[in-house]
Amino acid sequence: MPSPTSKPRGILPAALFAVVTAVVVVLGIWQPFEPGGGDLEIAGGGDPVRGEALFAESCAGCHGEGGVGGGGGPSLVDSPIDEETATRTVLAGRGTMPAGILGGTDAVDVGSYVVQISGAVEGAVPPVAEEPPLGPAGEVQLTGPRLWGIFVSLAQPAGATWTIWLDGGAQDALRVGEIPAGQTTFADPDLGIGTIIDQYNRVIIGEQLQDFALATDELSEARITALKALIIGEGNPPGANSLVSVAGEQFAVFSDHTRFLVEARDEANLANIRFHSEHLVNIALGAPIADVDQNGEPTNPGDGVGLLGQDGREGYLPQIDAAAGVGTIAPLAELVPAVEATVADARVCGDIASVEAAGPCVNAIEARSAKLDQLWGQVPDAARASAVLALERP
Ligand code: HEC
Numbered sequence: 001m002p003s004p005t006s007k008p009r010g011i012l013p014a015a016l017f018a019v020v021t022a023v024v025v026v027l028g029i030w031q032p033f034e035p036g037g038g039d040l041e042i043a044g045g046g047d048p049v050r051g052e053a054l055f056a057e058s059c060a061g062c063h064g065e066g067g068v069g070g071g072g073g074p075s076l077v078d079s080p081i082d083e084e085t086a087t088r089t090v091l092a093g094r095g096t097m098p099a100g101i102l103g104g105t106d107a108v109d110v111g112s113y114v115v116q117i118s119g120a121v122e123g124a125v126p127p128v129a130e131e132p133p134l135g136p137a138g139e140v141q142l143t144g145p146r147l148w149g150i151f152v153s154l155a156q157p158a159g160a161t162w163t164i165w166l167d168g169g170a171q172d173a174l175r176v177g178e179i180p181a182g183q184t185t186f187a188d189p190d191l192g193i194g195t196i197i198d199q200y201n202r203v204i205i206g207e208q209l210q211d212f213a214l215a216t217d218e219l220s221e222a223r224i225t226a227l228k229a230l231i232i233g234e235g236n237p238p239g240a241n242s243l244v245s246v247a248g249e250q251f252a253v254f255s256d257h258t259r260f261l262v263e264a265r266d267e268a269n270l271a272n273i274r275f276h277s278e279h280l281v282n283i284a285l286g287a288p289i290a291d292v293d294q295n296g297e298p299t300n301p302g303d304g305v306g307l308l309g310q311d312g313r314e315g316y317l318p319q320i321d322a323a324a325g326v327g328t329i330a331p332l333a334e335l336v337p338a339v340e341a342t343v344a345d346a347r348v349c350g351d352i353a354s355v356e357a358a359g360p361c362v363n364a365i366e367a368r369s370a371k372l373d374q375l376w377g378q379v380p381d382a383a384r385a386s387a388v389l390a391l392e393r394p
Helices: 014-027 048-058 083-092 104-118 221-232 243-266 270-285 316-324 332-350 359-385
Strands: 138-143 149-154 162-167 174-179 185-188 202-206 214-216 388-392
Touching: 048 104, 083 104, 149 174, 149 202, 174 185, 202 388, 221 243, 221 316, 221 359, 243 270, 243 316, 243 332, 243 359, 270 332, 270 359, 316 332, 316 359, 332 359
Parallel strands: none
Antiparallel strands: 138 149, 138 388, 149 185, 162 174, 162 202, 202 214, 214 388
């Protein structure tokens, strides 16, 4: 097993990274109150004179002399704050401000100094800060050809050395690694010892199994089945006959026939224009196949499932979307209508009367084909990125 700090091998697509980053940014404004300050008497009673000296030493570097700002931290002057909040901020940190710069009575004293410079009126009720809602706490992405690996990313650094367990199923929870205090990621591309997708159904993270910090929801049977179909497929090697790979083969057949159609136009071969147009329609829609060119014989170089399907029968693209969970395969939102547009053009070309008349419909199909290829190219990664489980606080 690689060390817990081993890098994810390109398993975190840019889109997911962006989401995680956004989560980190959102959570930057929320900080848990660190234990250790818990038994400290915070409410009132700090010594602001001592606090002033401490502030000059430990805080002015970022907040400026007298707290007027300028060193990377915000001005603390003229934004009223109460002593408890100020002290807790020092103990727990905030955003890029590290936790625990000062502790114990030092933190309380500096807190009371901050109250003074903040312009809070003594005895006034401090404005009640609206509690920001807690965002997602992180994610577990299932990785590798069989989804046996995991990549854990936390929205906030681990509060202590946190162990990662696989849980659920018949066995006892299985320890698979740990995230050192202050770190946010763990990667093991192939756990090789029991898998969340086979014997277990959720990930638990924390100091203790019984009193954990974060966990994913249990992965349902339906979701496991869908993810397996989408990414792993039935046999060996894994992925070879997954939905993504079989759809990719059909997509390649579709691309080939776009090319054949363009060649037929360039050769001014009307029969072939009509023939390859029929094929485009049938590869996209699958059974029942249509005799678009009306030569008395419907033909289909595709596998009959079709990229889109028809008559209430789902083709590969809707199957992929369903297996990934609605809305998670972003390129499909553009790809599906683009394939539909090519089918509409191919219906026209398939029954066209002359090479000249076929110009516009062939041109439209040709013009769209690079975009189609590009969109399809994004689907496999997007499908993998859908194998993500949110980490929640208990
Ligand atoms: C490394 C730079 C740095 C140091 C050192 C630092 N701070 Fe900060 N502090 C910040 C930043 C940045 C913020 C804003 C964080 C945010 O809201 O995302 C902040 C926020 C605060 C706030 C909250 C302000 C508000 O409007 O709610 C208080 C109070 C505070 N700091 C007090 C202190 C005190 C007291 C010390 C010294 C013990 C200190 N800081 C040391 C960078 C620092």
